[in-house]
Amino acid sequence: MRRRMVMSMLVGATLLASAILGTGTAVAHTGARAVAPAADAPAEFGTDWHDPVTAAPPVDRPHTKSCQVTLAETQFRDFTPYRGAYTPPRGCGDRWSKVVLRLDGKVKGRQYDRLGYLHVGGVEILRTSTPEPSPDGIEWHVEKDVTRYSDTFRSPRDVEMLIGNVVDDTYTGVIDVKATLTFYTGRPETPAPDRVLTLADTPDGTTLTTPRNSERVVAEVYATGSGGGCEEFWYLTVADPASYSCKADHGPYREVQIKVDGRLAGIAAPFPNVWTGGWSNPFLWYVVPAPGAFDVRPVEYDLTPFAGLLNDGRPHRVEVSVVGVPAGQSGWSVPVNVLVWQDAHRARVTGGLTEDTATDIANSSTYTPGPENRVDTRAGHRLTVSGYLDTSHGRVTTTVTRTLANTSAHRWTEGENTDGLDATWTDDETVAVRGQGPERSTHTRRTYTMNGTTTLGTDDRLRTVLTLGDRAAVVERRDGRRTAWSRLDDTYTGDAAYTVNVPRDQRHAVGTSHERYRVHGSAGCYDRELTTAQGALTEDRSRC
Numbered sequence: 001m002r003r004r005m006v007m008s009m010l011v012g013a014t015l016l017a018s019a020i021l022g023t024g025t026a027v028a029h030t031g032a033r034a035v036a037p038a039a040d041a042p043a044e045f046g047t048d049w050h051d052p053v054t055a056a057p058p059v060d061r062p063h064t065k066s067c068q069v070t071l072a073e074t075q076f077r078d079f080t081p082y083r084g085a086y087t088p089p090r091g092c093g094d095r096w097s098k099v100v101l102r103l104d105g106k107v108k109g110r111q112y113d114r115l116g117y118l119h120v121g122g123v124e125i126l127r128t129s130t131p132e133p134s135p136d137g138i139e140w141h142v143e144k145d146v147t148r149y150s151d152t153f154r155s156p157r158d159v160e161m162l163i164g165n166v167v168d169d170t171y172t173g174v175i176d177v178k179a180t181l182t183f184y185t186g187r188p189e190t191p192a193p194d195r196v197l198t199l200a201d202t203p204d205g206t207t208l209t210t211p212r213n214s215e216r217v218v219a220e221v222y223a224t225g226s227g228g229g230c231e232e233f234w235y236l237t238v239a240d241p242a243s244y245s246c247k248a249d250h251g252p253y254r255e256v257q258i259k260v261d262g263r264l265a266g267i268a269a270p271f272p273n274v275w276t277g278g279w280s281n282p283f284l285w286y287v288v289p290a291p292g293a294f295d296v297r298p299v300e301y302d303l304t305p306f307a308g309l310l311n312d313g314r315p316h317r318v319e320v321s322v323v324g325v326p327a328g329q330s331g332w333s334v335p336v337n338v339l340v341w342q343d344a345h346r347a348r349v350t351g352g353l354t355e356d357t358a359t360d361i362a363n364s365s366t367y368t369p370g371p372e373n374r375v376d377t378r379a380g381h382r383l384t385v386s387g388y389l390d391t392s393h394g395r396v397t398t399t400v401t402r403t404l405a406n407t408s409a410h411r412w413t414e415g416e417n418t419d420g421l422d423a424t425w426t427d428d429e430t431v432a433v434r435g436q437g438p439e440r441s442t443h444t445r446r447t448y449t450m451n452g453t454t455t456l457g458t459d460d461r462l463r464t465v466l467t468l469g470d471r472a473a474v475v476e477r478r479d480g481r482r483t484a485w486s487r488l489d490d491t492y493t494g495d496a497a498y499t500v501n502v503p504r505d506q507r508h509a510v511g512t513s514h515e516r517y518r519v520h521g522s523a524g525c526y527d528r529e530l531t532t533a534q535g536a537l538t539e540d541r542s543r544c
Contacts, residue, residue: 049286068089069181076116077174099184102144110172124222129289140294210340211340213343215343215391218339234270249327251363260303284511290492303338305353305398305400343392406423407423425448449471456500473488526544
């Protein structure tokens with residue numbers, strides 16, 4: 001039972017006040033300042049440590065005229081959202097080569113990790129979590145390329161931001177943030193969507209009405225398992241009769257689905273986010289967070305095969321759900337943005353859906369009891385959707401094929417004093433476009449891995465050893481010939497231990513962490529490596 005108590009105390013109260021890879025264009029970079037790595041690390045954690053930093057690349061910024069707008073500057077002490085107003089920048093026009101969001105934050109004292117969002121005109125432009133502070137205080141920042149939301153930024157909008165927080169005599173950390181947008185003049189490398197839409201709430205659910213000349217439609221869903229309960233650790237849940245503290249009717253398999261008028265339109269594997277109190281051990285994350293923790297990537301779905309149906313000018317019911325969540329259990333947020341590219345030479349584009357075929361979900365979760373209990377999970381799903389549009393440049397057919405797979409082995413002992421997981425998720429997607437000109441296709445294979453164990457010894461010493469992987473391989477082809485490619489490998493490893501059930505100054509915490517972020521391909525190379533020990537940054541190496 002001691003292990004369960006530790007989990008409930010230290011996982012972090014990641015609550016939201018409102019109901020909340022496809023990889024996007026976003027790349028986050030954190031760290032309040034450039035600091036030279038420490039030559040020597042302390043023997044154990046003290047009352048201060050290096051500000052949070054990740055190995056991910058900063059957002060490239062053009063060398064053109066820029067204008068900056070402040071979206072929010074506020075403090076979060078409770079679950080009251082910040083509400084303000086956005087006005088477009090003056091002096092930089094209304095078409096931009098790039099728009100960069102920057103969030104600066106600082107906090108000191110004691111506080112859990114917290115989840116938050118930033119909305120402009122109802123469009124979610126950032127979902128984030130926070131680092132846990134040192135008693136002396138930390139600062140961090142996040143950068144994100146938000147050029148894809150340019151349509152939203154062209155007119156005055158309401159702004160809403162929330163990082164739900166609790167401040168009392170024990171949890172003293174007030175979260176102080178400032179969010180800005182910087183606009184760079186010029187033409188974007190890739191055309192931004194013509195429209196950015198959100199779903200409308202109706203008595204029948206959420207609906208979407210697209211322009212009648214839409215020729216490409218992409219939905220993005222910021223899907224996060226959160227709330228401090230078991231769905232924050234959905235990958236560890238087990239089904240009866242296994243004796244484990246987090247239960248789910250069919251085990252740990254989760255799948256984010258989107259439906260249009262009741263028809264399955266997209267499937268995706270959720271990213272296994274780990275927040276900065278995760279795996280019972282905040283000492284893993286004080287300097288280097290888990291991949292994506294400060295800039296949550298949305299899941300993306302190419303809904304272009306459904307554009308012929310959506311283009312009739314009527315509202316259509318759009319539903320997002322997470323397969324595998326026990327009935328009536330909360331813990332997932334799935335806000336949706338819809339990005340639309342329009343036919344500039346035709347007021348109405350017609351078409352139809354020609355295929356919508358899915359296999360049954362395969363989901364086997366086998367429990368083997370013993371001194372070390374074990375649950376082995378094998379699950380997967382496949383969907384193909386295809387549709388055509390009669391555009392100003394001819395008939396264009398888009399076919400999307402997506403295959404998901406999950407394998408995991410979960411082992412734990414009596415009382416969960418030893419608790420381990422070895423899991424892999426793959427999300428394999430091909431989008432093929434046929435019409436006038438060469439056939440084009442983009443194949444993206446995303447792979448997420450998690451391999452770790454937390455152990456609580458008889459001496460109340462808790463140790464967590466964990467490796468996380470975020471990988472993606474993308475290949476673009478024209479008439480079967482490769483024209484562009486890239487490979488991403490973001491790997492985190494950590495090993496941290498401390499004594500539980502004692503005052504903070506008696507924990508004698510130690511911990512090392514390492515992140516290497518590599519991306520290379522036809523566009524070039526980036527390779528950065530960070531190493532920490534006891535809160536000190538001991539290595540910061542770039543290779544490309």
